[in-house]
Amino acid sequence: MAFDMQSSLIGKIEKARRYAGEPERISFSSFTIRFRGENNQHQVSFSEGFWQCSCSFFANRGVCSHTMAMEKVLVGMLPTLPTSE
Secondary structure (H helix, E strand, C coil), X not given: CHHHHHHXXXXXXXXXXXHHCCHXXXXXXXXXXXXXXXXXXXXXXXXXXXXXXXXXXXXXXXXXXXXXXXXXXXCCCCCCCCCCC
């Protein structure tokens, strides 16, 4: 029985390795992170297709270097929003 459990775990490890090599399988719906900027630490979140950041630039403009960096880091892993035409 111990052999079956080891064999099963080996199969799961191999599957995890394959999944990790296929990042297109992953898409985030919401998360919150701490972002260490040059001057301060900020809280950046993504939910329902929208970004939020605790920095003052984001408060004034609705976009900032922290959210733009996260978009680049997570390229292909964020859901695309429908465009209104």
